[in-house]
Amino acid sequence: MNKYIYKIRFTLNDRHMMQILANDTKKLVLMVIRIAILIGVCYVILAPIIGMAVNSISSNADAHDPMVYVIPRNPTWERYELVIERMDYWGTMGRNLLYTFALTGIQLFVCSMVGYGFARFNFPFKNLLFGCVVIMIVIPAHTIMLPIYMTFREFDPLGIVSLITGSSINMMSTTAPMYIMTLFGCGVRSGLYIYIFTQFFRGLPKEIEEAAFVDGAGVWYTYFRIMLVNAMPAVVTVAVFSMVWQFNDTFYAKLFLISDNVVIGKKISTLQATISNQDRIMDLVVQELYLNAGIILVLLPIVIIYIVLQKYFIEGVERSGIVG
Amino acid sequence: MAENKTKAKTAVKKRKKLTLIQRRMLTGYLFILPWFFGFLYFYVRSIVLTVQFSFSELVMDIARGGYTLINVGFENYRFAFMGHGYFNQILTRSISGILVDVPLIIFFSLFIAILLNKKFPGRAIIRVIFFLPVIMASEAITASLAMSAQMMNAGISSTATEVASVAGSGGINVELFIGLFLDLGIPLQLLSYLIEAVVRINTIIAASGVQIIIFLAALQSIPGSLYEVANIEGATGYETFWKVTFPMMMPHIITNIVYTIVDSFVKSDVVNLAYSTTFSQFNYGLSSVFSIVSSVLTLAILFIVVSIIQKRTFYYN
Numbered sequence: 030m031n032k033y034i035y036k037i038r039f040t041l042n043d044r045h046m047m048q049i050l051a052n053d054t055k056k057l058v059l060m061v062i063r064i065a066i067l068i069g070v071c072y073v074i075l076a077p078i079i080g081m082a083v084n085s086i087s088s089n090a091d092a093h094d095p096m097v098y099v100i101p102r103n104p105t106w107e108r109y110e111l112v113i114e115r116m117d118y119w120g121t122m123g124r125n126l127l128y129t130f131a132l133t134g135i136q137l138f139v140c141s142m143v144g145y146g147f148a149r150f151n152f153p154f155k156n157l158l159f160g161c162v163v164i165m166i167v168i169p170a171h172t173i174m175l176p177i178y179m180t181f182r183e184f185d186p187l188g189i190v191s192l193i194t195g196s197s198i199n200m201m202s203t204t205a206p207m208y209i210m211t212l213f214g215c216g217v218r219s220g221l222y223i224y225i226f227t228q229f230f231r232g233l234p235k236e237i238e239e240a241a242f243v244d245g246a247g248v249w250y251t252y253f254r255i256m257l258v259n260a261m262p263a264v265v266t267v268a269v270f271s272m273v274w275q276f277n278d279t280f281y282a283k284l285f286l287i288s289d290n291v292v293i294g295k296k297i298s299t300l301q302a303t304i305s306n307q308d309r310i311m312d313l314v315v316q317e318l319y320l321n322a323g324i325i326l327v328l329l330p331i332v333i334i335y336i337v338l339q340k341y342f343i344e345g346v347e348r349s350g351i352v353g
Numbered sequence: 354m355a356e357n358k359t360k361a362k363t364a365v366k367k368r369k370k371l372t373l374i375q376r377r378m379l380t381g382y383l384f385i386l387p388w389f390f391g392f393l394y395f396y397v398r399s400i401v402l403t404v405q406f407s408f409s410e411l412v413m414d415i416a417r418g419g420y421t422l423i424n425v426g427f428e429n430y431r432f433a434f435m436g437h438g439y440f441n442q443i444l445t446r447s448i449s450g451i452l453v454d455v456p457l458i459i460f461f462s463l464f465i466a467i468l469l470n471k472k473f474p475g476r477a478i479i480r481v482i483f484f485l486p487v488i489m490a491s492e493a494i495t496a497s498l499a500m501s502a503q504m505m506n507a508g509i510s511s512t513a514t515e516v517a518s519v520a521g522s523g524g525i526n527v528e529l530f531i532g533l534f535l536d537l538g539i540p541l542q543l544l545s546y547l548i549e550a551v552v553r554i555n556t557i558i559a560a561s562g563v564q565i566i567i568f569l570a571a572l573q574s575i576p577g578s579l580y581e582v583a584n585i586e587g588a589t590g591y592e593t594f595w596k597v598t599f600p601m602m603m604p605h606i607i608t609n610i611v612y613t614i615v616d617s618f619v620k621s622d623v624v625n626l627a628y629s630t631t632f633s634q635f636n637y638g639l640s641s642v643f644s645i646v647s648s649v650l651t652l653a654i655l656f657i658v659v660s661i662i663q664k665r666t667f668y669y670n
Contacts, residue, residue, distance in 0.1 A: 063468050070465065071482045073558055078485070143388040150381025151374075158385065161392055167615055167655060171624045172648045173399035175406065175631055175641060179420070186394065213391025223388065248380050277491040294493035301497065324494050331488055339481050346570045 085109065085322035092314045108322035115303050116296045118326060125276070125293045126330060128204060133271045135211045136222055137264060143214055144226025145252055149238070159227070165220030174284055181206040181285060202286040217278050222267045229263035230256065262345035269335065269342045276331050293327055406641035413635070429638045433646065440626065440643065447621035448650060454560070455613050455658075457550050459606060462561040466568030467598070480569075487562035560617065564609045571605035572598070603666040607659055614655050623647045 079099070084092075085108050087101035094102065112118070147159055184190060184206075185197035200206050210216050214223065237259065241251045257264070282292040289295035300323045301316050310316055335342070371379075382389075407429055409422040433440050469480060534544055550557065575598065583593045618624065623643065630640035 060473070063471070064473070067465075067468060067479055070558060071479060073554060074482055074485055078489075139387055143385045146381050146384025150377055150384065152378040152381040155381075158389070161396075162388075165392065165396060167611070167652065168396070168400075168648060169615065169619045169624065169651075171619065171627060172644045173396060173403060174628070174644075175637055176399035176402035177395060178631075179402075180395070180399070210391065210395060212387065213395065214388030215391040215395040219388075248377075252384075273488050277488075279492040294491055297491075297493050298497050301500070320497060324498070327491075327494070328489055332485070335484065335488055336481060339484070340477075343480060343566070343569070346566050 081321040081325055084318050085325050087318065089312070089315055092318055108319050109326065111304070111308065112300070112319055112323045112326060115307065116293070116300065116323060116326070117290075118293075121290055121293045121296060122327075122330060124291050128207075128291050129272055129275045132207060132211050132216060132275050133268055135208070136216055136219060136271045136275075137268060139212060139214045140219055140222035140267065141226045141257060141260065141264065142252070143223045145230050145256060147223070147227040148230030162220050162223050162227075165215070166218075166224060170280060174280075177206075177210075178284055181209075200285070202288055204285075204287055204291055206285045207281055207287070217271070217274050217281060222271060225267055226260070226263055229260055233259055262341075264345075265338060265341045266345040269338055269345075272334065273331060297323055297327055403641045403644060406637055407645050409638055411637040413637075425638070429642045430646075433639060433642045437639070440623075443622050443626050444647060444650070447618075447623040447647070448654070450621060451614060451617045451651070451654070453546070453549075454557070454617050455610060457557050458561045458564060458613050458617075459609055461557055462564035462609065463568055463602065463606070465561070466565050466572055469565070469569060470572045483565055484562050486559040490559060490562075560613070563616075564613060567605055567609055567612070568602065571602055575601045600667040603662070604668060607662055607666065610658060610662070611655060614651065614658070618647070618651045621647075 083099055083101060086104045086106065087097065088103040088105045088107075091097045091101040091103060143162075147155065147162070181200040183197040184200050191197050207216065211219065233256070237255060238251055241255050246255070277294065279292070279294050281287075282295060287295075289299070297320075301320050304310050304316055304319045310319070405422065408426060409424050410429075412421050412423065465483065469476065469483070531544070531548065535541070579597050579601070580593065583597050588596065624647065627640045627643040627647070630636050630643060
């Protein structure tokens with residue numbers, strides 16, 4: 030077979046030309062099919078977003094005009110102005126982003142540390158403990174929601190708090206439970222992040238650490254100044270995942286009754302009611318336009334952050350331990 | 354816990370006498386210590402409590418705080434399966450929904466990842482677009498959109514819902530195609546499964562963002578030398594896929610199956626039922642039963658599926 034192809038390449042006869050042509054056509058057809066499928070799927074993903082963006086700038090007349098399709102006749106920014114005011118957008122979004130970034134930072138710190146511990150040190154029961162990390166990934170948070178709710182409603186670990194203050198603390202409707210859980214490596218999908226970091230640190234060459242050790246660096250110095258810097262791809266991957274999932278999380282926000290002044294997603298759920306009660310806009314179609322404007326506003330920051338980080342993110346996933 | 358602490362204390366005293374290996378062992382424990390306490394306090398304790406709740410009736414003491422447990426044995430379990438109006442239905446529907454969805458999501462995301470892996474103009478933009486559903490998978494947003502759609506049902510549909518429905522049907526005569534495929538002798542069950550998949554393409558695309566990224570990364574990690582060898586040996590594209598790409602992807606298919614099952618379980622109706630039983634009906638014992646039964650079933654499915662596939666998996670390293 031090989032020899033045969035070899036011969037054809039060098040005789041350059043008609044058959045060769047035909048084969049090249051056939052190959053080119055095949056490649057072209059395949060490429061057209063591929064692009065058609067990808068564009069189709071992209072359309073399915075983008076259609077609702079485009080629809081919402083269009084809705085959010087169309088006027089009342091446009092909403093009821095059956096002739097208007099995709100491009101509104103009288104675009105208006107009025108929806109955004111009202112929604113920004115009613116949601117207290119800048120304040121709430123600022124607090125929400127601060128909350129998300131703080132928790133992401135804690136996640137990165139704690140999970141990378143635990144992951145490094147699992148990847149580089151040998152200690153008794155290591156495999157059993159790592160099995161516990163996997164269990165954490167697999168068990169949904171819903172199974173343990175009730176005890177966790179009660180734990181934070183009467184926060185009193187091992188009786189220490191009531192020993193000092195005389196009674197337990199009710200932490201409901203504050204953000205404290207989320208910070209505490211994240212600090213102890215049990216935040217939103219922490220198990221997954223620990224797993225990613227462990228796999229990544231395992232893949233790094235041991236020589237780096239040995240060199241640092243010979244040069245007299247301590248374990249903590251090595252970890253913070255050398256390993257963490259080398260783990261940048263994993264850090265970016267976990268940072269993006271953590272930010273997106275923390276920002277979108279409504280489960281814990283509902284469970285801990287966190288105020289809607291901190292979690293903007295909760296304001297979206299009541300936005301339509303606010304608009305109809307406070308502004309006396311009773312037309313359901315117009316209400317939906319306001320809702321769409323609100324959703325676009327909520328999505329915007331996280332989409333921008335993702336677009337900024339996406340190049341590093343994709344590279345990071347490719348190089349980090351998710352792939353194992 | 355206590356043992357660890359005493360160990361750490363003695364370690365401080367005798368640090369000079371410890372060997373290097375022992376010292377590294379203790380440092381390892383130090384690194385995982387925060388997670389270890391968290392796991393014990395938030396997970397182990399909670400799971401034990403949930404099991405305990407499921408066997409008892411829980412009475413909240415509003416005035417003083419705290420609660421009292423009255424042991425009722427298997428009463429909660431009996432009620433969940435025999436007495437509750439729709440728990441059985443919701444449970445079977447959720448579980449079968451997971452089983453139907455997982456193969457669709459896995460095949461779809463593998464297919465898209467393979468398409469995206471080739472180099473073509475605009476690849477970067479398309480990769481951004483495919484991750485958008487993950488970013489926008491906010492429960493609050495989906496819920497409020499669904500609610501407003503429900504409210505609108507009686508009125509005129511807005512452009513957004515119109516666009517979505519057009520994306521679904523596209524003005525194609527679906528009946529004609531169904532008849533065509535039936536005439537071709539495709540079994541009705543298979544056809545209805547496929548039609549259902551096509552109708553829910555939105556859900557499937559939205560649920561496969563992370564999977565696509567994992568598969569893409571996995572495709573990049575396959576050594577190019579394998580493809581070179583296949584090419585030299587004269588393998589066709591079809592053969593290369595089944596003999597090289599697919600076996601190399603098997604471990605990642607397992608990862609993705611685990612992720613998909615867990616993810617679709619978290620979004621399933623039975624979880625919502627457990628949530629509403631807790632926080633709107635305040636029936637804590639019953640909701641613990643719901644949580645435990647559904648989690649155990651999901652874990653069993655996970656275990657069976659993974660062990661079946663693991664037998665056929667080829668590990669390169």
